[in-house]
Amino acid sequence: MDPFLQRTLRSVLMLFLLLISVSLWAQNKERVVVGDPSKTSTGRVRIQGQVTGKEDGKGLFGATVAIRGTNIGAVCDEKGNYEFTIATGEFELVVQYVGKVNKVYDLRVIGNGVLNVALEDQVVTLDQILIEAEGEDKNIQRISAGVNRLNIKEIESLPAFMGEVDIVKSLQSLPGVSTVGEGASGFNVRGGRTDQNLILQDGAILFNASHVLGFFSTFNPDATEAFTLFKGNMPAQYGGRISSVLDVRMKEGNSEKVKVRGGLGLVASRLVVDGPINGGKTRFLVAGRSSYSDWVLGRARNIDVQNSAARFHDVNLKLSHRFGTKNKVNLSYYRSGDFFRFAQDFGFEWDTDILNFSWNSSITDNLISTTRFVSGVYKSKLFDPSGIDAAEIDNGMKYYQAQQNFFYTPSDRHNITFGADLVRYDGRPEIATPIGPDSGILAERVEKEQGNEIGFFVNDDITITKDLAISLGLRYSTFQNRGPYDVFQYADGTQRLVENIVDTVSYQKGDVIANYSGFEPRIGLRYTIDDRTSLKLSLNRTRQYIHTLSNSTAATPTDILQLSNTYLKPLISNNASIGYFKNFSDNKWETSLEVYLRDIDNLLDYKDFVDLLLNNHLETDLIAGKGRAYGMELYIKKNKGPMTGWLSYTLSRTEVQIEGENPDEVINNGEWYPANFDRTHNFSWVSTVQLRGTSSFNWNVVYSTGRPINGIVTNYRIGSTVVPHFSERNEFRIPDYFRIDLSFTFGRDILKKELRDKLEGRNYLGTLTIGIYNILSRKNAFSVFFKRPEDLGLIPRPHRLTVLGAAFPNITYNFRF
Amino acid sequence: MKMRKTHVLYLLSLVLISMLFTQCAEVIELNNQTSGGQLVIAGRITNGTMGNVVNISRALPEEQAPELISGALVKVIDQDGLEEAYVETAPGQYELCRDVVQGQVGGVYQLEVQVDGKTYTSSLQEMMPILAEDELRFELDIQDNTTGSGTATSTDVVRIFANSTLNSLPEEFYIRWTMEESYTITGMNLPLRTFPRYSPQVCYIINELSAQEIFLVDGTEIRNVNLNNREVAVRPVDRSFSTKHYFNIIQLGLNRESHEYWSKLQSLTVRQGSIFDTPPAAVPGNFQSSDPSEQVFGFFEASSADTTRLLMTNNDIPLFFLDPCQVDQETFLRIIRVPFECISCLIEREIVEAECIYCSLLPNSTLARPSYF
Structure with missing residues (x-):
């Protein structure tokens, strides 16, 4: 086949799939230009706006506006207003609020500007919100290998022992994670013992995350937002355990x-x-x-x-x-x-x-x-x-x-x-x-x-x-x-024994x-x-x-x-x-x-x-x-x-x-x-x-x-x-x-x-x-x-x-x- | 419609995979590469006339009875250098006559064994004193059991309980108890007309009880003066209770090394299999072979010993027992038709069991009357 035709067909197919996937996810991904094209700026510019509920028009206090893959972003005030500065360029902007459908923009920043966002009510269950501020290709773009993230929806869909949704049990279905067996506390990551996992709940160390000798975990699924398992490259802010981090x-x-x-x-x-x-x-x-x-x-x-x-x-x-x-x-x-x-x-x-x-x-x-x-x-x-x-x-x-x-x-x-x-x-x-x-x-x-x-x-x-x-x-x-x-x-040159x-x-x-x-x-x-x-x-x-x-x-x-x-x-x-x-x-x-x-x-x-x-x-x-x-x-x-x-x-x-x-x-x-x-x-x-x-x-x-x-x-x-x-x-x-x-x-x-x-x-x-x-x-x-x-x-x-x-x-x- | 078809395919594939895996389930036999051949020496010297015995055998692969080793040279050496050989009294069993070396509390002893040109030497063992006074009592009970197929059964049993009172509480002491029973079995009566010179054997059966339950006390952890109501044996009621039936508890004073050995054995023999079990391992004994590469099992201990007995008679058991050697009319007629005084004919023609005539054939049987009977 002619390479040009091949490329064209592939592009058409990709576009088609993209359209389908967008409609499937019900997640709006629009292309937006911020700034006046006639006054193109260089360096850092200011973006501001308001995030409101689409149905009632009220400002959403606590909504987050974030540039994907960075720490740039802002949290909205009581009236839903936000503002942050950013260098000019092209980014992906994610707007999130609990109970609303996320909005993702392909953002082109060329100068100071205003972007107002209206979020729709989440029509499906609350847990079906994807918590992560990451794209669908997160596994490709994330720098570190050996990172697994699951959201609550994915965990809730797993068949659970006695019907109790369980974070630790769901981890055990991931590659590199295993357990000694039913009734055993903890889990093993990439050849690490159970005590070599740093388990953090909102940053606090948990020494035992098991109920009933390991049949259930101590995380209440209804109170859990999301979790990340670092089994490969742990970022430097995590320390104290050698095998993995469950955050x-x-x-x-x-x-x-x-x-x-x-x-x-x-x-x-x-x-x-x-x-x-x-x-x-x-x-x-x-x-x-x-x-x-x-x-x-x-x-x-x-x-x-x-x-x-x-x-x-x-x-x-x-x-x-x-x-x-x-x-x-x-x-x-x-x-x-x-x-x-x-x-x-x-x-x-x-x-x-x-x-x-x-x-x-x-x-x-x-x-x-x-x-x-x-x-x-x-x-x-x-x-x-x-x-x-x-x-x-x-x-x-x-x-x-x-x-x-x-x-x-x-x-x-x-x-x-x-x-x-x-x-x-x-x-x-x-x-x-x-x-x-x-x-x-x-x-x-x-x-x-x-x-x-x-x-x-x-x-x-x-x-x-x-x-x-x-x-x-x-x-x-x-x-x-x-x-x-x-x-x-112990006596010099002797074995460490009680008698020595x-x-x-x-x-x-x-x-x-x-x-x-x-x-x-x-x-x-x-x-x-x-x-x-x-x-x-x-x-x-x-x-x-x-x-x-x-x-x-x-x-x-x-x-x-x-x-x-x-x-x-x-x-x-x-x-x-x-x-x-x-x-x-x-x-x-x-x-x-x-x-x-x-x-x-x-x-x-x-x-x-x-x-x-x-x-x-x-x-x-x-x-x-x-x-x-x-x-x-x-x-x-x-x-x-x-x-x-x-x-x-x-x-x-x-x-x-x-x-x-x-x-x-x-x-x-x-x-x-x-x-x-x-x-x-x-x-x-x-x-x-x-x-x-x-x-x-x-x-x-x-x-x-x-x-x-x-x-x-x-x-x-x-x-x-x-x-x-x-x-x-x-x-x-x-x-x-x-x-x-x-x-x-x-x-x-x-x-x-x-x-x-x-x-x-x-x-x-x-x-x-x-x-x-x-x-x-x-x-x-x-x-x-x-x-x-x-x-x-x-x-x-x-x-x-x-x-x-x-x-x-x-x-x-x-x-x- | 397409959606439904997809679901059906997914479900079908799931069921097929389930069946595939189910077929290779339920495997419990481990790939057990059994081995054997190691020498096993189990010996003891006590401060009395009983229990000065060394048993020597060779471990054989799984499910085979151990090979008893005859002709070994066995000797005990005390701290003064005095030596005395153990005498072989039965295949693989050697006994000390106490002519030269007599076990004493505080004495230090070592066992040396020569088998097939190799010498096996035990560590030095100090004999520790007896500290407790024991007392036995019994209770009659009905024990409910469930068979593997789920059928419920019940058995009349005698439960034996021990109470022990410590006379003193040294900083460090260790005690082990063993349980045994002894009773008599008499050979069956035969008609005098056919067997005028026949006299029934009187046998004494001495069985070790609860051999897999090793009763130990670590005096560094348990500091109670009274150790009461410890169940030390459960014995199904049978014909052995129709005459005098003794239960004997033998108290052995251990040193730290022998306590460690027995507690390791205990952790292997009493385990019921729980997720909290310590992983099992091989138990090292206290013998060294002259061939450093050779593995030898067993332990030689020097223990003071004290025995306490409980006598039960048929008055204590309100049950009637059938004599398994009792004959009916038809068998009796067959007995009197054999050639005159031909006892072997009774056995060869399978008229009576050999053990009914020669009770000495029963396991752990002896014709020697224990002193306490």
């Missing part, structure tokens, strides 16, 4: 009127009320969730499960107030609580309380400041209510955060972020308290250290040419482990016990091959000064939070990834292929049979080694059309090497061995078929290779006791995991026309979701353990431990008005 932004109250939304489910219900106070200058949000899941356990066949209990609650309170158009403060309080008891054998309780204050200030048109103070406490308790060892053990962490971020945009080629942050950790002592008069347990207390982690950072996203952009970041972090604390001294302790050095409050610091460079590079294709490279180093010690199959709420100290060095990870990103059919299809490599120093593993509870000499039981992870991630996402969703596949390997100086400090002869969450293949297919209006059919297909475990290689007898002899560490694998979930969401559209017409115009909107989790009732193994068979045979046999071995139907009614 969750919670909603602010509505500025126009009081709104109510919620959901009634089989095991939990939630309610969110938000709205304006004081004419919209102040906004509030109150959100709560509570479970009543004990009845589900009561229906189990197993008597122990029948006598078990599991419940949770969480509360989000948020007040936002604007001072003029340039200052905004937020004050929020978050609390979550969990209780889990297995029969009369043991149980857990864990709680999080966070008070969070932030102040956003637009100092100049191109300099924005964000200041944040956080006070948080995470408490956990393990209890054993019966027998001679009846006792409860408390531990946890108190922490304080202070953060100052500046966003500076000196030109349209630079987006600079700089500032500093401080986290102070006050480890709560581990306290064992006997329960009841028959308990023989000795009351005990193990003190924990304090620590100050300080980071200074600067990050510049530089657009070098139209095709080439680079993100250069540098973070300098320093950590001080502080007293009061007693540090054991020769002295104890007592540090008083504030004394520096150990000091660590280092630079963390962060580099991201994007080369745009064409409008639909880009190549990205990320190189970065991350450091982590806090460890979660857990010597069980999965992370549990009572895992010990341990700061880096004299003997436990900080984790240092060097991360590299390269990705190829390509979109098709006018961004209808997003695809990416990323390859990553990571090596970790000072990775901790455990000696065999270590008991970490109430252990004041952890250094004798932990061994430091190396970790490495490498893999390939494939992601195909369909954004438009009656069917949307994504398919992700990860091929990966995560390994550990422990080769200490002494025999019990060597694992698997010093060879590399797979980490216990290593999964070679991880596949996920998430899809939604839009039926009519708000009705949809959704499914979720998950497959992954079984994770490694220690298996029995032979048995022997000591007297009459049959002793299983276990393999080297993680030599075996449990069976592969496979699950399918389905759900239907029914909106008003399924009602008879007469009823629909009757409801037309009413503010109330309800949807009913009916779903089945694990529709194949597959007994997926969480783990395989070895015990004697029920017929009293003596040889231990492998038994599958299935946490959710049946199909779990659910029904949830969601409403808003």
